[in-house]
Amino acid sequence: MAYSMTLFKEQPLTLALGGEISPIEVAYQTYGTLNEDKSNVVLICHALTGDAEPYKNSPEQGWWQDFIGEGLAFDTKRYFFICSNVLGGCKGTTGPSSISPSTGKPYGSQFPVITVQDIVQVQKALLDTLDISHLHAVVGGSFGGMQATQWGISYPDFVDNIVNLCSSLTFSAEAIGFNHVMRQAIINDPHFNHGDYYDGTPPDNGLKIARMLGMLTYRTDVQLARAFGREMKQQSEIWGDYFQVESYLSYQGMKFLDRFDANSYLRLLRALDLYDPALGYANEQEALQRIKANYTLVAVTSDQLFKQIDVQKSKQRLESAGVKVDYYEFHSNFGHDAFLVDYDFFEPMIRKGLKS
Numbered sequence: 001m002a003y004s005m006t007l008f009k010e011q012p013l014t015l016a017l018g019g020e021i022s023p024i025e026v027a028y029q030t031y032g033t034l035n036e037d038k039s040n041v042v043l044i045c046h047a048l049t050g051d052a053e054p055y056k057n058s059p060e061q062g063w064w065q066d067f068i069g070e071g072l073a074f075d076t077k078r079y080f081f082i083c084s085n086v087l088g089g090c091k092g093t094t095g096p097s098s099i100s101p102s103t104g105k106p107y108g109s110q111f112p113v114i115t116v117q118d119i120v121q122v123q124k125a126l127l128d129t130l131d132i133s134h135l136h137a138v139v140g141g142s143f144g145g146m147q148a149t150q151w152g153i154s155y156p157d158f159v160d161n162i163v164n165l166c167s168s169l170t171f172s173a174e175a176i177g178f179n180h181v182m183r184q185a186i187i188n189d190p191h192f193n194h195g196d197y198y199d200g201t202p203p204d205n206g207l208k209i210a211r212m213l214g215m216l217t218y219r220t221d222v223q224l225a226r227a228f229g230r231e232m233k234q235q236s237e238i239w240g241d242y243f244q245v246e247s248y249l250s251y252q253g254m255k256f257l258d259r260f261d262a263n264s265y266l267r268l269l270r271a272l273d274l275y276d277p278a279l280g281y282a283n284e285q286e287a288l289q290r291i292k293a294n295y296t297l298v299a300v301t302s303d304q305l306f307k308q309i310d311v312q313k314s315k316q317r318l319e320s321a322g323v324k325v326d327y328y329e330f331h332s333n334f335g336h337d338a339f340l341v342d343y344d345f346f347e348p349m350i351r352k353g354l355k356s
Helices: 116-129 143-154 173-187 204-218 221-227 244-257 262-274 284-288 308-320 335-341 343-355
Strands: 003-007 024-031 041-045 080-084 135-141 159-165 294-300 325-330
Touching: 003 116, 024 116, 041 116, 041 143, 080 116, 116 143, 116 262, 135 143, 135 343, 143 159, 143 262, 159 343, 173 204, 173 262, 204 244, 204 262, 204 335, 221 244, 284 308, 294 308, 294 335, 294 343, 308 325, 325 343, 335 343
Parallel strands: 041 080, 041 135, 135 159, 159 294, 294 325
Antiparallel strands: 003 024, 024 080
């Protein structure tokens, strides 16, 4: 069970694109033991639909369950790990489904547009409250990798190492296009009601369809062919789950409804689209030149969301700004989701990134 802390009670959080929020509840979890001089702290930033518990000591497993523990990639005998649910989420941190103090009802449509910069500012406020004055490293995959990068820009003297797994500096036009289709599925659900659906029926059909499309961007054609091929269900409907791959996607969509909120999905997808390191600076070069941390960047050649070419270009842009980058790439049949499941590939890169 994650811990909870209330931040920005007296002074609201001012958002990068305008507006403010107060107060902000933050869910977080810790692993390992903090050493005497507090020099072994590693912040874990989760991906789009993750939460504050990458490891769970229960029958339910965390999203990095096999990566965290004594002697593992995230070695709890050596480091003290902190992970918090992001601003705008729905797993314990203030988001659209939270109660607005001004109305006494869920924020819904009134929840503002948020950015990665806002998310990182809330994480920093959490660490300040926990009396953590320095980070040995910030680690994140996908959307979490963007957060890790922003840490190096916003707080260059606060972090020594950045480990970015499967994420580029900005989202591609194609990836924004995928997100647009997912958003349209949600907002065109007849139950969406402009985001104010908490007193009625949620837009489950739209969210389910959005998740099915998302799953196709996270995996690869090779992995889907090996898992399902053209195998058909024994009992099927021609316009329903006729093939096993269709049944798999429908299952993933239904399962998603139990753990995520449509409004949070919309806000976080847009934060992913909007991420721009240059926000608040004259240009991207000026922003990236602020990074002092050692930077580890890992790409998966089969990634269909953060494509190899985009991660390679990010490496070049970082190096042009004077950032020291250790770059790795490899193939995995799991595509973008590899950073969550291919332990043997990622373990040595994570270890090297943390030891820099």
